[in-house]
Amino acid sequence: MPMVSFVVPMFNHLAKTKLMYDSLLASVPENLSFELIFVDDASSDGSREWLASLRHPTVKVILNDANLGFARSNHAGIAHSSGEFLALLNNDLILQPGWLEPMLAILENPTLDAGLVGNVQFRVxxxxxxxxxxxxxxxxxxxxxxxxxxxxxxxxxxxxxxxxCCVVPRKLFNEIGGFDENFVNGGEDVDLCIRLRLAGKKIYIAYDSRIKHHVSATRGGNGLQCEKNSRLLQKKWRPFFKQAILRSQFTQPLLACPSAPKAARAHEPQIRTVLPACAYALLAVEAALRREEARWHNIFDTPNDVVTSNAQRVRLRTLGFMPTATGHGVSMGPLACLLLECTESVESIQLVGLRLPEWRDRSLRVEVIVNRCQAYTFMLENERRFILRMLNPIFIEGCMQSFSIEANIPDAILLSHVLVNGEMHIIHPGEDNSDEATPLRKPQ
Known part of the structure; x- marks a missing residue:
């Protein structure tokens, strides 16, 4: 068997490190030539004293003066490695017997062209x-x-x-430049996999290799830093992400939206595409990428105290019949069109309204066609208030966003307001509702 260098960065969490160390030694194949390289990032919980006590002949210890983070700590260990393969391990793993052999078998199979192999991980x-x-x-x-x-x-x-927990040929890892140190405790692995793929190698999961993981226990989590890492990944590899989404099965997940008024029931629609599948997928993927980019722009690039509303205008225009103003909203004729002028894609649009009393006992079918791309079909039963909720609608850059609304019973419903990403916009009587949305304050 080839020589393997196990590289384990660590920062505190001594008890978990001891579990990982014991499980590693217990699970290493008998005929394997290996070295174990611990890289300590200035731990303060007794980890350094424990490392100094280790007498196993394969153990090497590197002591950093500060917490360098995932990428730089791995690089420090790899610089002192000599194995043909690098097994990169977190110090909060519990390794199971037989975990390593399936990963090495994939890497050593010349027909598979493997560049890196991961495995199945179970929560402890x-x-x-x-x-x-x-x-x-x-x-x-x-x-x-x-x-x-x-x-x-x-x-x-x-x-x-x-x-x-992954295994990669050391020579290949060094040839492509290792981890990108611009990422901080997140995104380094995905970036590495993409660069390996672009170098002509394949990434594999070994289903026979199974371990346990405490899951992000040792490095902790920083929500803002995770967002920075994600933004950098998408900026660096946007075409690659787009291709990956197009290759995957495209569905519209329906998630609960906390901004819905409690007095109304939010209806889950049936969704179908109005466009050919390929054209729809291209629009949908681009819209998804732009939503993420707009969200990051809002987090990182706007002033700390003000978030500019996504919806700069909400305008109502009807086709065929003029709306009837009431004290509760605007009555929709057989066909109406709600136009939104937005600076960026949004995650949710909710049309909130009432059913007129004379139609309260009739089932209503309402269809909303978004930008002539998607059709959302809602079935309203006997409730008085309703919410027509559309998650991640397809937005087209540089255009007024069109929501064509058609009910099977004309003039049976009223629309009172629209929620755009949870921000309320009242629908006033008349053809143009173009009031500027009120800026929101960022939470402190």
Whole structure:
């Protein structure tokens, strides 16, 4: 078997490090030539004293004067490595017998062209699957795959894998420049996988390799830093993300929206595309990427005290019949069109309204067609108030966003207001409702 260099960055959490160390020595194949390199980032919990007490002949210890973070600490350890393969390990893992061999088998198979191999990781607290690869979701966000295939496959290609436990040829890792140190405790692994793929190599998950993981226990989490890492990833690899989403199965996830008024019921629509699938997918992916970019712009590039509303205007224009003003809203004729002038894509649009009393006992079918791309169909039963909720509608840059609304019973409903990303815009009688949205204050 080839020589393997196990590289373990660590920062405090001595008890978990001891568990990882014991499980590693217990699970290493008997005939494996290996070295174990601990890289300590100025731990203050007794970890350094414990490292000094280790007498195992394979152990090397590197002591940093500060917490260098995931990428730089791994680089410090790799610089002192000599193995053919690098096994990069978090210090909060519990390694199981037989975890290493399936990963090495994939890397050593010349027909697979493997550049890096990850494995299946179970949460220590409840034994649920935390990681079986990383995918790009249709909303342009990265997510751990948490299901295993049921077709008996022993391995599969993946978009990316976590750096918490992976194996990569040392020569290849160094040739492509290792981790990008512009990322800080997040994103380094995905970036590495993308660069390996662009170098002609494949990323794999070994389903027969299974371990336990305390999941982000050792480095902690920083929400703002995670957003910075995600923004850098998308900026650096936007075309790659777009291609990955287009290749995946495109669905519209429906999630609860906390901004809905309590007195009304939010209806879940049936969604269909009005465009050919390819054209729809291109528009949808671009809209998802722009939503993320607009969100990051709002977080990082606007003044600390003010968030400018996404919806600069909400205008109502009807086609065929003029709206009837009432004390509660605007009556929709057989066909109406709500036009939104927005500076950027939004995550949710909610049309809030009432059913007129004379139609309260009739089932209503309402269809909303967004930009002639998507059709949302809602079935309203006997409730008086309703919410027509559309998550991640397809927005087209540089255009007025069109919401064509048609009910099977004309003039049976009133629209009172629109929620754009939770911001309320009252629909006033008349053809143009173009009041500027009120800026919101950022939470302190």
């Amino acid at each position: 607290d409840d034994d649920s699957i935390d990681h079986a690869g990383i995918a790009v979701l249709p909303n342009a966000k990265l997510s751990h795959i948490q299901l295993l295939p049921n077709d008996g496959r022993r391995f599969a290609e993946a978009f990316a894998v976590t750096g918490a």
